[in-house]
Amino acid sequence: MSMQTKFQLDEDMIPKRWYNIQADLPSPMDPYYSPQTKKPATPEELHQIFPMALIGQEVSQERYIDIPEEVREIFRLYRPSPLYRAHRLEAHLKTPAKIYFKYEGVSPPGSHKPNTAVPQAYYNMKEGIKRIATETGAGQWGSALAFATCLFGMKCTVYMVRSSFYQKPYRKSMMQTWGAECIPSPSERTQTGKAMLARDPETPGSLGIAISEAVEDAATHKDTNYSLGSVLNHVCMHQTIIGLEAMEQLKQAGDEPDILIGCVGGGSNFAGLSFPYLGEKIKGKRPDIRAIAVEPSSCPTLTKGIYAYDYGDTAGIGPIAKMYTLGHDFVPPAIHAGGLRYHGDSPILSRLVHEKVMEAVAVHQTEVFQAAVTFARTEGIIMAPETAHAVKTVIDEALRCRETQEEKVILFNLSGHGNLDLGAYDDYFEGKLSDFEYPDSKIKESLKTLPKIG
Numbered sequence: 506m507s508m509q510t511k512f513q514l515d516e517d518m519i520p521k522r523w524y525n526i527q528a529d530l531p532s533p534m535d536p537y538y539s540p541q542t543k544k545p546a547t548p549e550e551l552h553q554i555f556p557m558a559l560i561g562q563e564v565s566q567e568r569y570i571d572i573p574e575e576v577r578e579i580f581r582l583y584r585p586s587p588l589y590r591a592h593r594l595e596a597h598l599k600t601p602a603k604i605y606f607k608y609e610g611v612s613p614p615g616s617h618k619p620n621t622a623v624p625q626a627y628y629n630m631k632e633g634i635k636r637i638a639t640e641t642g643a644g645q646w647g648s649a650l651a652f653a654t655c656l657f658g659m660k661c662t663v664y665m666v667r668s669s670f671y672q673k674p675y676r677k678s679m680m681q682t683w684g685a686e687c688i689p690s691p692s693e694r695t696q697t698g699k700a701m702l703a704r705d706p707e708t709p710g711s712l713g714i715a716i717s718e719a720v721e722d723a724a725t726h727k728d729t730n731y732s733l734g735s736v737l738n739h740v741c742m743h744q745t746i747i748g749l750e751a752m753e754q755l756k757q758a759g760d761e762p763d764i765l766i767g768c769v770g771g772g773s774n775f776a777g778l779s780f781p782y783l784g785e786k787i788k789g790k791r792p793d794i795r796a797i798a799v800e801p802s803s804c805p806t807l808t809k810g811i812y813a814y815d816y817g818d819t820a821g822i823g824p825i826a827k828m829y830t831l832g833h834d835f836v837p838p839a840i841h842a843g844g845l846r847y848h849g850d851s852p853i854l855s856r857l858v859h860e861k862v863m864e865a866v867a868v869h870q871t872e873v874f875q876a877a878v879t880f881a882r883t884e885g886i887i888m889a890p891e892t893a894h895a896v897k898t899v900i901d902e903a904l905r906c907r908e909t910q911e912e913k914v915i916l917f918n919l920s921g922h923g924n925l926d927l928g929a930y931d932d933y934f935e936g937k938l939s940d941f942e943y944p945d946s947k948i949k950e951s952l953k954t955l956p957k958i959g
């Protein structure tokens with residue numbers, strides 16, 4: 506039996522094009538709606554805050570879209586990312602399953618997010634934009650965009666969810682090092698922020714609020730655009746380089762995956778790993794492949810939300826999308842996986858769950874940290890708390906294989922390292938983490954405020 510552990514590709518194997526799963530869906534995606542007119546959003550409306558190139562990608566029906574050479578040159582700093590076989594975890598679990606993982610923690614900011622931050626900064630720069638405003642939860646997206654804008658000589662303003670701003674100060678340090686400005690949200694910078702602070706001066710903030718602030722900043726400054734690190738179709742498409750590389754690497758390993766697993770906040774990293782495979786599943790080429798999206802029980806969008814049109818942000822100024830949602834004024838508890846606290850989800854990923862092409866499960870944060878520690882003690886990598894949700898399910902599936910003695914091939918995305926999240930690990934070891942199941946009554950409450958569309 507081969508003990509090969511790392512499967513690497515040469516730099517010239519960095520994908521030359523992204524895969525757009527929209528081309529393979531049986532019918533087009535439902536359009537975005539404008540919060541002002543409650544009619545389908547026009548490209549002109551979206552152009553207030555997004556560059557035309559990305560608006561085009563958002564609705565493109567082309568199966569492949571070329572990656573600009575300037576973007577691939579930056580990808581050379583950390584791509585292709587390695588694929589690993591987790592031999593030691595397999596042995597520890599005594600499972601006949603084979604466990605592979607794609608490691609996205611090798612990028613300078615430490616997660617998969619630069620895969621979309623770099624092209625987004627590039628297209629904005631090409632269209633004459635000087636500054637990008639954005640939100641960040643745990644700080645991963647803010648640091649990725651700070652890194653990307655820095656390499657293209659642009660400015661960057663990051664509204665960081667207040668609870669994370671104080672929990673994860675070193676993410677702010679990274680953003681500053683790359684020249685970005687990082688502000689706790691809600692802030693006094695925007696009308697939305699001021700209104701939120703007036704309503705509740707102690708608010709921990711939420712991704713929805715921070716998005717509203719960044720969108721408002723972009724909409725009120727001509728040289729400034731807005732950028733989103735997850736959820737949107739073009740973001741999911743940019744991440745498909747993860748799955749496209751993994752396909753080549755698994756070929757090297759001589760295996761085909763039976764089960765794909767990833768954590769889901771807005772859906773981008775798991776879309777990136779799974780969409781190239783699920784495109785084939787839709788076309789009947791991999792009928793039996795399973796894809797499992799893993800989310801926190803405290804923010805159970807896919808497992809307890811409803812599939813409906815909702816605002817992407819709390820103040821309801823950004824586009825309205827059809828997706829699984831917990832309601833746009835949902836404020837989740839301040840769990841440690843800050844990057845998984847969004848009330849909605851990628852419209853494409855939502856649709857694939859709704860149409861049962863993919864599955865979704867929710868897990869609790871203490872079992873999640875336990876899984877992350879098991880992984881660190883067998884495979885070495887200390888992962889981000891977000892990623893740990895995926896690993897909890899990987900371990901569950903591998904143990905199921907032990908019971909059934911099935912030699913399934915499991916592939917998961919290790920979306921980022923946790924070297925700046927060690928405070929969360931400390932809290933786990935000190936027994937300070939509690940599990941929180943979001944009450945159904947509260948979800949029903951926030952679902953009352955959904956916009957009426959169609």
Ligand SMILES: *Cc1c(COP(=O)(O)O)cnc(C)c1O
Pocket residue numbers: 616617618645646734735736768769770771772773774775844845889891892920921922
């Ligand atoms: C942001 C983030 C996530 C969640 O976002 P998705 O869009 O669902 O991928 C997961 N893992 C890490 C490391 C992140 O930084």
